[in-house]
Amino acid sequence: ALKQIKHPSIKFVLLSFGKSRAVVVSRAILLLILFFPGVSLAQAGGATLEKSALRDMNKHRWEKAEARLRKLLTREAVNPSARHALSVYYFHTDNPAYHLDSAYRYAVTALEDYRGLADKARGRLKRAALDSAVIAALRVEIETAAFQEARSQNSESAYLLFLSHFPSATQHKRAEELRNEVAYQIALEENTAEAFKRYVAKYPDSKRAGDAQL
Numbered sequence: 001a002l003k004q005i006k007h008p009s010i011k012f013v014l015l016s017f018g019k020s021r022a023v024v025v026s027r028a029i030l031l032l033i034l035f036f037p038g039v040s041l042a043q044a045g046g047a048t049l050e051k052s053a054l055r056d057m058n059k060h061r062w063e064k065a066e067a068r069l070r071k072l073l074t075r076e077a078v079n080p081s082a083r084h085a086l087s088v089y090y091f092h093t094d095n096p097a098y099h100l101d102s103a104y105r106y107a108v109t110a111l112e113d114y115r116g117l118a119d120k121a122r123g124r125l126k127r128a129a130l131d132s133a134v135i136a137a138l139r140v141e142i143e144t145a146a147f148q149e150a151r152s153q154n155s156e157s158a159y160l161l162f163l164s165h166f167p168s169a170t171q172h173k174r175a176e177e178l179r180n181e182v183a184y185q186i187a188l189e190e191n192t193a194e195a196f197k198r199y200v201a202k203y204p205d206s207k208r209a210g211d212a213q214l
Contacts, residue, residue, distance in 0.1 A: 050085055057088070062095050080117070081125060083110035084135055091142055100146045101165055107139040143169035150175060156183045180206040 049068045056065035066089060072082040083106045089095060090103035114122065114132050125131060143166045150162040159179035163172065180203045187195040200209050 050081060053085055053089075057092060057095075060094060062089070062097060065089055066097070078113045078116060080110045080113035080135065081128070081130055083107075083113055084130060084138065087135075087138055087142070091138070091145070100142060100149065104139065104142045104146070104166060107135060107142055111135045111139065139168075140170070142166075143171065147171040147175060151178070154178070154182060156186065177207075179203075180208060184208040184211070 049072050053065040053068040056062070056068065066086070069082050069086050069089065073079055073086075076082075087103045087106035087110060090097065090099045090106065092098060111132060114125065114130075114135060117125070122131070146162055146166050147169060150158040156179055159175050159182065162169070162175050163179070166172075169175070183199055183203060184206070187199040199206075203209060
């Protein structure tokens with residue numbers, strides 16, 4: 001039986017084998033099992049600790065999930081799959097430890113770990129439905145969530161924080177434009193020569209720089 005588990009970033013599926021056995025895997029892994037029957041569940045699901053951690057996340061046992069994943073990293077510092085799972089852990093909105101910066105950091109380091117692997121090790125992960133494209137897609141979703149959070153605050157400081165913490169985000173240019181506009185509105189409210197001078201000094205390339213100098 002298949003049961004879809006809601007998740008803000010990655011869709012998980014619960015594979016149930018009667019009442020006694022259930023394994024949580026990603027949708028990508030499920031498709032791998034269904035369409036490539038030669039791939040075993042053990043190969044597709046990764047290490048036992050990782051599967052247990054995903055089960056724990058599904059059941060909202062957050063501390064246990066984190067402990068299992070950190071144990072994996074202690075055993076093997078270069079571990080893109082464990083780092084990817086930790087990124088998912090921090091990106092899960094039901095998690096009390098939800099933290100976009102941490103989710104992003106683990107997505108970035110997972111990608112770095114993956115790129116540093118030998119071809120054979122990459123091949124093993126790819127057979128388990130984890131590759132650079134999967135990790136990069138998660139990173140993009142985290143960046144998008146961070147940008148949406150900055151937009152909801154719509155303050156100069158929020159955009160500055162986004163720009164400094166998520167430098168590779170596709171929304172980088174848009175965040176700069178929004179930051180500049182918010183800062184200009186602040187200068188307008190103050191409406192002094194000194195306020196406009198500060199604005200031009202901070203954002204000389206802004207589209208509003210010309211207006212501020214009038």
